[in-house]
Amino acid sequence: MQVVGVATGGLFGEDTTAQLERFVAQTNVTFPVGRDDAGTHRRYPTANSISPFPLDVVVDKLGNIAYFNRAFDPESMKAVIQSLIAQ
Amino acid sequence: MLLSSGCTEAKAPCAGVRTSEVAGQAVTGADGTIVSAQRYEDPLVQLSRLDGSTFVEILEVQAVGDRVFFCSGVKGLNIVDVSTPTSMKTLARIGSSLGSTRYPRCQHLAVEADNVFISNRGDEIQSTSFVAAFDRDTGAELATYTEPDHSFEGLAAAGGYVFAAAHDQGLVVLKVGENSLTRVGGVGALGNAWNVAHDGEHAYVADSDGRLVIVNVADPTKPVVASVLEIGGSPQSVAIDESTQTAWVAAGSSGLIGVSIANPSTPLVVAEADTPATALQVALDDGHAFVADWNDVRAYDVSQPAAVALVSSERIDVPQGFSRVLGVGAANGTVFMGEWTGLYAYRFEPSVTPDIWAAERSIDFGAVPAGSTATAALILRNLGQAPLVAWDIATTDAAFSVSQTQLVLGPGEADAIEVSFSPGNDDEQRACLAVRSDDPDDQPLVIELGGNLPSLGVGDPAPDVEVQLVGGGTWRLDEQRGKVVVMAYFATF
Numbered sequence: 001m002q003v004v005g006v007a008t009g010g011l012f013g014e015d016t017t018a019q020l021e022r023f024v025a026q027t028n029v030t031f032p033v034g035r036d037d038a039g040t041h042r043r044y045p046t047a048n049s050i051s052p053f054p055l056d057v058v059v060d061k062l063g064n065i066a067y068f069n070r071a072f073d074p075e076s077m078k079a080v081i082q083s084l085i086a087q
Numbered sequence: 088m089l090l091s092s093g094c095t096e097a098k099a100p101c102a103g104v105r106t107s108e109v110a111g112q113a114v115t116g117a118d119g120t121i122v123s124a125q126r127y128e129d130p131l132v133q134l135s136r137l138d139g140s141t142f143v144e145i146l147e148v149q150a151v152g153d154r155v156f157f158c159s160g161v162k163g164l165n166i167v168d169v170s171t172p173t174s175m176k177t178l179a180r181i182g183s184s185l186g187s188t189r190y191p192r193c194q195h196l197a198v199e200a201d202n203v204f205i206s207n208r209g210d211e212i213q214s215t216s217f218v219a220a221f222d223r224d225t226g227a228e229l230a231t232y233t234e235p236d237h238s239f240e241g242l243a244a245a246g247g248y249v250f251a252a253a254h255d256q257g258l259v260v261l262k263v264g265e266n267s268l269t270r271v272g273g274v275g276a277l278g279n280a281w282n283v284a285h286d287g288e289h290a291y292v293a294d295s296d297g298r299l300v301i302v303n304v305a306d307p308t309k310p311v312v313a314s315v316l317e318i319g320g321s322p323q324s325v326a327i328d329e330s331t332q333t334a335w336v337a338a339g340s341s342g343l344i345g346v347s348i349a350n351p352s353t354p355l356v357v358a359e360a361d362t363p364a365t366a367l368q369v370a371l372d373d374g375h376a377f378v379a380d381w382n383d384v385r386a387y388d389v390s391q392p393a394a395v396a397l398v399s400s401e402r403i404d405v406p407q408g409f410s411r412v413l414g415v416g417a418a419n420g421t422v423f424m425g426e427w428t429g430l431y432a433y434r435f436e437p438s439v440t441p442d443i444w445a446a447e448r449s450i451d452f453g454a455v456p457a458g459s460t461a462t463a464a465l466i467l468r469n470l471g472q473a474p475l476v477a478w479d480i481a482t483t484d485a486a487f488s489v490s491q492t493q494l495v496l497g498p499g500e501a502d503a504i505e506v507s508f509s510p511g512n513d514d515e516q517r518a519c520l521a522v523r524s525d526d527p528d529d530q531p532l533v534i535e536l537g538g539n540l541p542s543l544g545v546g547d548p549a550p551d552v553e554v555q556l557v558g559g560g561t562w563r564l565d566e567q568r569g570k571v572v573v574m575a576y577f578a579t580f
Contacts, residue, residue: 003573004562006554020557023579026208026238026254028279028296034556041576043550045451045542055576059549061569066545068451072364072381072411074340076446077573084571 001085005033008041008053044068060084114478114493122495124476127440129527130399131386131422137167137175137430145425147241147368148379150416151198154178154223155423157414157430158193164205165430166223172421172432179226195282198223199244202263206239206251218242218251218261220268232261232268241282241324243290248307250290252280258292260307272308284325284334289313289351291334293322299336301351316354318344324368326376333357333392335376337366343378343385345392358395360387363444368425372417375437379415384424386435397470398437400444401528441496442471443526449535450520452508453546459510464503465534467522469496477524479531484518486510487536494524508538515539 007020017035024033041055058067058080067080114122144160153170163182169175182191193205203223209216216238220229237259243250249261249268257275261268278294285291288305297320301313320341327334327348334346334354343366345358364381371377374390375398383402389395403410403426414425417435424431446466455461469475477494490505510516520534543550552564552574564572 001571001573002567003575004554006552006574006576008576008578017555017557019579022209022238024557026279032554032556032562034554034562036552036554036576038553040550040552043543045540045544053576053578057549057574057576059564059567059572059574061571063549063565063568065543065547065549066571068543068545069447071448073447074365075363079446081571081573 001081003031005029005031006036006041007033008036008039044070058084061087114476114495122474122476124478124525125473127473127525127527128436128438130438130440131384131401131433131435131528133403134173134421134432134434135175136432137177143429144427145414145430146193147195148370148414148416148423148425148430149196149198150370150372150418150421150423152418154198155416155430156196156198156203156223157416157423157425158196158205160192160194163191164193164196164203164221166203166226167430169418169421169423169432172434175430175432181221181226181228195239195241197242197244197249199247199263202229202244204242204244204249206242208238208240208254218249218268220249220263229266230264230268232270234259234270240280241293243283243285245285246307248304250283250285250304252283252292254279254281256280258283258290258302258310260304260310262307272304272306272310274302274310274312277302277312281322282324284327286327286329286348289348291325291327291348293325293336293338295321295323295339297321297338297341299325299334299346299354301348301354303351313351314354316346316356318346318356320344321365323366326369326371328371328376328389328392330374331389331392333389335369335371335389337369337378339365339367342366342380343369343376343387343395345389345395347392358389358392360385360395360397368414370415370417370422372422372435373420375417375435377415377417377422377435379412379425381411381413383410384412384415384422384433386422386437388437396472397442398472399435399440399528400442400470401433403431439472441469441473441475441498441524441526443475443477443522443524443529443532444468444470445522445532445534447534449537450506451540451544452536452538453544455508455510455538457510457512460507461538462505462507465506465520466501466503467494467496467532468501469498471526472498474498475524475526477522479523480504480520482506482518482520482536484516484536486516486538487518487520489520494522506534506536508536510538513539515541 257277260272278296281295292300321339324337342362521531
């Protein structure tokens with residue numbers, strides 16, 4: 001399984017590399033983190049919410065979307081991941 | 088899976104079922120017995136929402152007597168009169184001096200005597216990390232403290248000192264003067280010091296690397312580590328219950344963890360209560376712990392730490408569809424929930440009730456051709472301590488159907504119902520699944536349903552993604568074929 005943190009432009013402009021480096025240092029994130037300058041998060045449905053984040057996307061081994069959620073729901077995500085890994 | 092703009096749209100067709108009667112409904116359980124739905128009193132009843140709050144990103148809440156203090160990510164420090172919880176009033180909003188006039192940020196706070204202290208870790212809004220002191224009544228700024236290479240996070244205040252968690256710089260101790268904050272001590276190498284509580288002679292540091300670090304601060308100028316306990320998760324907040332000598336830790340993905348601190352040199356984990364999302368802040372009031380768990384607030388009976396029990400969970404019904412609760416405070420039987428868009432007050436009166444919980448609040452069936460059927464399993468769980476009776480499980484559109492219309496779940500039990508989508512055409516379709524039960528506050532539980540939606544959906548090929556990595560290099564999604572990939576989109580604001 002591959003996990004990646006995808007930073008996007010926030011309310012205040014694009015995240016700069018320096019800000020991301022500080023975020024990674026503060027949170028001790030253990031998986032790769034970087035910037036998506038193309039804004040692919042905008043292609044997913046957006047609920048009538050003030051903030052579109054977080055957005056979690058699970059992609060299966062064939063490159064298809066298996067799950068996405070703008071509400072944090074680790075239990076559901078875990079179930080989907082375990083099912084996909086077993087396939 | 089969450090659907091496009093579905094929350095408000097999907098609620099409309101469900102509005103009519105909100106007034107249904109509860110008592111007397113009979114349901115046949117799995118073993119053939121007849122079970123009647125009961126009428127329960129809701130342990131958590133909403134009293135009010137603070138007027139004027141629309142986008143406040145509440146990050147931390149402290150309730151002290153008839154005042155609530157909360158940190159907002161974009162509107163600074165807020166002081167609220169809660170002497171009448173049904174009608175909360177903002178007394179002060181302190182923001183103009185917090186660095187960014189447009190989005191003044193306050194991340195953590197502590198209150199002692201006439202002062203309130205706040206911290207900012209330093210980010211894209213306010214590049215400088217600081218600790219600041221204010222007069223709690225007038226809002227006047229008294230002092231600010233910064234230190235090179237220090238990023239300040241959670242705070243505690245006691246005895247004229249401020250104890251500040253400072254990530255890899257450990258714990259910093261500041262002495263509070265009339266108009267000054269002066270560093271008088273510190274201890275480093277505490278992992279990733281994220282937050283801190285103080286009680287007696289000790290500071291209790293939540294190390295987000297999965298540890299609780301207890302520091303002897305009997306002499307604040309010479310703090311000494313008394314013990315380090317591995318507790319797991321990502322500790323975010325600590326609260327001390329002196330009556331049971333227990334430190335309660337909101338430990339992120341590990342939920343609520345109770346640590347006996349009867350002997351601070353040899354602390355012991357005595358309680359673990361898993362939470363569905365991520366436990367961010369814990370507050371104590373009269374033998375109960377209240378946990379801000381991102382999606383909801385959970386109330387636990389912690390009067391006997393070894394037998395911690397969930398009393399209730401509350402998911403705030405908000406116009407934007409789903410709520411996020413990052414902070415919680417409690418005092419005098421009232422719980423103050425820091426929701427993304429505003430502060431809510433709830434009356435808390437513990438009682439034994441059922442508590443329905445769904446693994447998902449929306450189901451996207453993806454692209455389903457006319458004439459075919461797609462199915463999804465919806466897991467329902469009873470988190471409460473009384474049996475749950477659901478007597479009417481139904482959808483608002485015939486294209487969507489459910490495998491069963493009734494359900495009985497004992498305390499802690501879970502079951503899955505099958506939800507199907509059988510479209511008669513290829514048009515976009517949305518509907519609502521309503522589960523009417525004797526849970527006193529989720530009445531009904533509403534699940535959004537959708538299929539053939541125009542934007543990206545489950546089953547669609549993922550778009551190309553190219554990520555410029557911190558530390559150098561490029562990550563591409565199309566190079567991950569053969570692997571299951573999790574992409575966590577976020578922003579650092």
